[in-house]
Amino acid sequence: MATVTIRDVARKAGVGIGTVSRVLNDSPLVSEDTRLKVLAAIKDLDFSPSTVARRLSRGRAMAVAVIAPFFTRRSYVERLQGIEHVLSASGYDLILYNVETVARRDECLRSVPRVERLDGLLILSLSPTLDETQRLNDLGVPTVLIDTSSDSLSYVCIDDVNGAQQAVRHLIELGHTRIAYIGEYLDDNPFRFQPLVDRHKGYRLALDQAEIPFRTEYHRQGKYGWIEARRMAHELLALPEPPTAIFAYSDTLAFGVLEAAQQAGIRVPDDLSIIGFDDVEIAQYFQLTTVRQPLYESGARGAEMLLAQLQGVEQESYQKIVLPTELVVRATTAQPAKSKTSGGPIEKKIFADMANKDRISI
Amino acid sequence: MATVTIRDVARKAGVGIGTVSRVLNDSPLVSEDTRLKVLAAIKDLDFSPSTVARRLSRGRAMAVAVIAPFFTRRSYVERLQGIEHVLSASGYDLILYNVETVARRDECLRSVPRVERLDGLLILSLSPTLDETQRLNDLGVPTVLIDTSSDSLSYVCIDDVNGAQQAVRHLIELGHTRIAYIGEYLDDNPFRFQPLVDRHKGYRLALDQAEIPFRTEYHRQGKYGWIEARRMAHELLALPEPPTAIFAYSDTLAFGVLEAAQQAGIRVPDDLSIIGFDDVEIAQYFQLTTVRQPLYESGARGAEMLLAQLQGVEQESYQKIVLPTELVVRATTAQPAKSKTSGGPIEKKIFADMANKDRISI
C-alpha cells in the first residue's frame, strides 16, 4: 500500500540514500559489502524504483510513443511486432496511439510529441506535414518514420513504385496484357498514405514500359478491405473483356479478389492471375503470389534507429533506409489461358520459406 | 530545445507559479483577467506541462498498462482494439507489454505494476498466481483480467467449457460420433492459459453427455499455429478410422485443418466437418463454422471496468463479467456422409453478419 521508496531501503540497510541509488544503477563505487546489504533490503521490502521519479530527475522518460493508423491491420501488426521486440529488449516502454480518423491523426501529431513525456517517436505510414515536421524538429523529439519518407526526418521505408512494378512486370512476363488494378481511393486520400499513390504509379509505369495502354475500366478503387475488393473484382470479371490478371494494392484486397474468382467459378491461376502486395503472413496460406516487403524488419529497424538516436550523440544527420521488396511467386499467377503452351495449371505447392514462422501468427 | 517550464510561463505572464498551475488544471479560482494573461503566455511559449512531473506530484500516471501474450495473434489484436478504443477516448495512455516467454511473463507481472507508473493494469489471458494476485492487491494497482478469471480480481471472460460444448454438441446433433479434437499441448501449459484446459474439458463433457466414448487417437496436441494444426489433421485423416468431424481449439488451428483436408482431397463439409473457436475476422472469409466470442467487446468492457475503478470510489467489490459465446454455423459443418439423407453439400453462402465489419480488418 504505502509505496516503499528509496528512503525506506536506505534506512533498512542502514546506509545513505545515495548509496542505494548507486546500487540501483550498478555504480562500481560501492563496496561489495554494503552492496549486498542494500540488495537484501531491496529484496526484503520488495522495492523497485519509481520510473516516474527516475524519469523526472534523469530527464529521460524511458518510453517511446508509436503512432499507428489502423493498427489492427495485419501489416501494421507485423510492423508493431518488430518495434515491440526491440523496444522491450531495450527497456523502453511502448505507448501506443491508434489513429483511425483524420482528426485523431492531427491531434496525435500535435499533442503526443511532448519532449518530457517520451524519449522518442515512431510514426507508422503517416506523413507529417511541413509544419508538423518543423515542430517535431523544434521540439527536439527524436523521430523515426516507418513506411513513409521525409527529407528532414529519419525513416525506413520501401520503394512502393518499384515494388508495384515488380508485380506488374511479373504479370507481363507471363504474357498478360489485360492487367487490372484494384486499390483504395486515390483521389481522396485523407491520411495521405504514400503507398496508395506509389503503387498505382508503379502499375502505370510498368504498363507504359511494356507499351500496354492503360485502360480506365481496369482501374478500380474503393474503400479498404477484402469485401470491397471482392465487389470490385466482380465488376472487373463482368466486363465484356475481363482482365486476365489483377494486381491488388495489398494482400488483403487480393484475398477479396480470390474469393470473387471462386464465387464466379473462375479458376486461379488458369483463367485469372492474382498478385498482391506485402506478403502478410496468411498470404502464404493462400499460396498468393505477392510482393514481399519486410514488415517486421521495417519496425525493428525503425526502432533500432530511434534507439541509436536516443543513446548516441545527437547525430544531426537524418538516416534514411529503403528496404528491398521481393517478388514471391506462389500459386496464384500463371500464363494467361490463351497463350498457355502446354501443361496443366501450376501445381499448388507449399511455399518453402518457413523462416520466422514462429514469430508470426494468423 | 530548452524545455519551457511552468516557471517560464509564470515569469512571462507576470504571475506566480501556482496561478499557472491553476490555469492548467481549470481551477475556478482564477480571475478571468489573469487567466487570459497566462493562457497567452502559454501559447506564446508553446508550453505544455510535463506529464512526467505531473504524474510524480499528483500521483496519477494517466496511463494504463496492458500485458498481453502474443499480441499479434488475431484474437488478441481484436481485444486490444477494444481496449485501445475506450482508453483513447478517456485520455489514458496505453502502454503495451507483449509477453512471449514465461520469463517475460513473470518479469512483467512483477515489475510492471508500479503504482506510480500507471493507474491501472489490464492483463490478457494470463492468470496471476496467488502470490502475484496478492501483490497486485497489496500494491493497490487497480487491475482487470481479460480472458481469465480470478476470485480476488475483477475480470471479464467467457465460459470456454460451455463454448466448447456448444461446438461439439453441434457436431453431435448433425449426427457425428467420430469427433476429433486438435489443440495446443495440454500437459505442458507454461503460460497456464485457462481456455486450453477448459475447451478440452468442454469437448470431453459434450462427448460424455452424448455417451460417445473418448478416443485417445482422436485427441491431438501440438504447438500453436495452423502449420502444426495442419500436420495434426493429416495424422487424423490418415487414421484407419478417421474422424468425420474435427473441433479445433481456435479458428487459426481450424484453418490448418481446412488446408489439410484440401491437400488430402477431402471435401468439407461433405466428408469432413470442421469447427473452430473465437470467430476471428477471417473466419467469415473461410465460411468457417465456429463458436463466436465477443473479442472486441471483452477488451472494451474490461477497459471500461478499469476506468470505472479508477474514477469511481474505490469499490472494494470485484466485478465479474462472463460474456456469452454463440454458435455461428457457416459452411464447414454438415451431416456426416453416411447418415446424409438427401441433398448435396451445404451451399457455400456468404455469412450475412457484416455488422462491425469496418472495425476489423484482415
Add this chain to the structure above:
DNA sequence: CTGTTAGCGCGTTCAC
C-alpha cells in the same frame, strides 16, 4: 483570488 512553500521519488553533485 494569488504568491509561496513543501514535497513527489530518484539521480547527481558535492564534501566527508
Add this chain to the structure above:
DNA sequence: GTGAACGCGCTAACAG
C-alpha cells in the same frame, strides 16, 4: 566509499 544536500517540473496546502 559514502552520506547529505539540491534539483527535475509540477501539484497541493498555506498563508496573504
